[in-house]
Amino acid sequence: MAAYPRGVPCWADALLPDVEAGKRFYGELFGWTFDEGAGPAHGHYVQAYKEGKAVAALAPKQDGRMPTVWNVYLATPDAPATARAVKEAGGGLVMEPMPIGRFGTMALATDPEGAVFGLWQGGTHEGFELSGAPGAFCWTEVYVRDAGRADTFYEEVFGFEGFDLGGVIKGFRTWSPAGTAPGPDTSVGGRQLMGEGYPAMLPAHFLVYFAVGDCDEAARTAARLGGRVQSPPVDIPYGRIATLVDNQGASFAVLQDLAE
Template identity: 80%
Template sequence: MAAYTEGVPCWADALLPDVEAGKRFYGELFGWTFDEGAGPEYGRYAQAYKEGKAVAALAPKRDGRMPTVWNVYFATPDAFASARKIRDAGGRLVTEPMPVGPFGTMALAADPEGAVFGLWQGGTHEGFEKAGEPDSFCWTEVKVRDAARADAFYEDVFRFEGFDLDGVIDGFRTWSPAGAEAGPDTAVGGRELMGEGVPAELPAHFLVYFNVDDCDEAARVTRGLGGRVQSPPVDIPYGRIATLVDNQGAVFAVLQDHAD
């Protein structure tokens, strides 16, 4: 039985110009350690660990025209079937499903507005070994301009149960796995409608969140490491968040639980 239910975010990686610089940045920020990186046949993919458990990876950009970005991957029991559903729902494949040795099968896709996300069909590598805890992945959301179009796409492809947070966070819809009771308690990700104040040139995109013990400290450390704060720490009903940019330009967010 697969470790991750269909549609659950199961992995994240950053595409960077300089992986060694990325190791120094994230090693200092999150206390991550890294392996030596897979061989050239796997793109010298460097896996990150927290307390010995896999939490993410850093990959070198093969082409300077590629974006410097954090990618999120959604679990699928059949990457080829999911790819067909993506096309049928109005999306497109950026990278067709491809086996990655014994580790699994991956693909990159774009939704109808162009937001890029990954698919992962686990093999020997099923995904995160640690998530939802400090210094590990905890959430993802897609930021779009056409909410109805995005909702129809993701709820068709991954069979998500959607739940609107209007009145709590306007323009936000959470996603729960198929068969779960929709709502924040079962949510694994979500969709946010970009408002009129967002620059028109900013395309639809995913944002990857990492849990931290102290949101303000994470912002301070990011600045000290040569990164920057895109959106300063702010309280929301579910915690304290900030949007940060690493020292190579990859955007990510941090979340401090209110209980902390």
């Protein structure tokens, strides 16, 4: 598998109190299967598969104070160098770059407003083996309150080419990889400005999206499995989306491509 270009979302994992409950929830919702886990040396990390291809992972929380959350990882050819760039641009590090055996090197970083994201320098594990298909990752966006500060940070650290959607989606800017023409057709993620209508106490955060064949059915299934619908299905210019919460409290979104 070819390495992911710098800044492209290349992996996602969920940090959960109960991995077995997570396997039941996501197994039924997305049709995922799971391996036996990486064992104690790698934190009992369990990889998820769709059609035999790696799509995400579930990991047990080692401390109850840790958040129950989906994390997204942005690709880097040099994790230590990108970690330094994060700090120089006003962000921080939750976890310094750390080798994960032969699989690669990871770090956890924060942007200037505190939104957490991962860095991944691939080794034998480059990242998603399937994306953009039902049951697999398809998009991510960061929610912030200072658009200019966020844009400067992500474009400096990853070289993103930004493109404001303007009247299409208010307060939204897409990210295209360095060296590509900016715009929705080349975008790999984006930035949403939290303005009126967002709770004042809601912190800056990333939201991970998974593709589904039927957004409404996915919302009903999530609720039936013990989760809840945070934002009900709605049509946007790029499909039909809903924000869901799993049976343990981790938020994520689903996107149905209406053009298919």
